[in-house]
Amino acid sequence: ADLKSTDRVLEVGPGNGILTRKMAQVARVITIEIDASLAKKLEGLKNVEVINEDAMKVDFSSLDFNKIVSNIPYHISSPLTFKFLDETFDVAILMYQKEFAERMVASHGSKKYSRLSVMVYQKADCRILENVPRTAFRPVPKVDSCIVEMKPVGKRFDVDDEIFDRVVASLFSHRRKKIKNALMIDGIIDEEMVARLPFMDERVEHLSPEQIAELCRKLEVLNEGV
Known part of the structure; x- marks a missing residue:
């Protein structure tokens, strides 16, 4: 994360605080730990503010940070990632389960x-920095891990958020079906709209995020004309 003395780092799930202590030697750290006994071990550390709460219930916008490490x-990887991406920060360096990390960065x-x-992809540029084998941990977990760099880009596509969310959810819920069939199953389009929308005979794995966004913009225009 290339930490400097001017950085303010948000950490979630410090555990015994090995990483916390190393970061606090360089930068100011805000660490969130749900386990009271673990949080207590970190209290009093120089440059460390400890919040003994469930991270999913903490208002991140009230915290002063510019990096996340x-x-x-792992059980809250998805909701926590999108909670991070609702905030403004420079970069996040995060450890994920390998399978999750590979899905984060996968291309069409x-x-x-x-x-x-x-x-x-709609909200960030992500890349895997390093694979971490399960044998690097004690006790040894059942899964391998990856270190991922995530840099926010704001909102990459100028599309209606509700339409984008619904379309993406629908397409990947029916990924073996053609686009037109997936969207009709979920009531997002009807047969009359098919001829007026792009990519209807494709399947979602063949569509780039940019093409999905294009489809959503065309759908938004059609809905406005109804």
């Missing part, structure tokens, strides 16, 4: 291309 709890045409890939 976390070995985040890949078997790992998913709803997660598109929704993250």
Whole structure:
């Protein structure tokens, strides 16, 4: 994360605080730990503010940070990632389960291309920095991990958020079906709209995020004309 003395780092899930202590030697750290006994161990550390709360219930906008560095709890990877992306910051360096990280950065045409890939791409540039084998941890977990760099881009596509969310969710819920069939199943379009929309005979794995955004913009125009 290239930490400097002027940086203010948000950390979620510090555990025993090994990473927390290293970061606090360089920068100011705000760390959020839900476990009271673990949080207590970190109290009093120089340059560290400890918040003993559920991170999903903390108002991040009330915190002063410009970077995020976390070995985040894997069971809340998705909601926590999008909670991060609702905020303004320079860069995040995050540890994820390998399968999740690969879906985050997957491109269209890949078997790992998913709803997660598109929704993250709408808000950030992501890349895998390093693979971390399960043997690097004690006790040894059942999964391998990856370190991911995430840089916010604001809102990449100028589309209606509700339409974009609904379309992406629908397409990946029916990823083996043609676009027109997936959207009709979920009541997003009807048969009369098919001829007026692009990519109707494609399947979602063949559409780039840019093409999905184009489809959403055309759909928005049609809906406005109804």
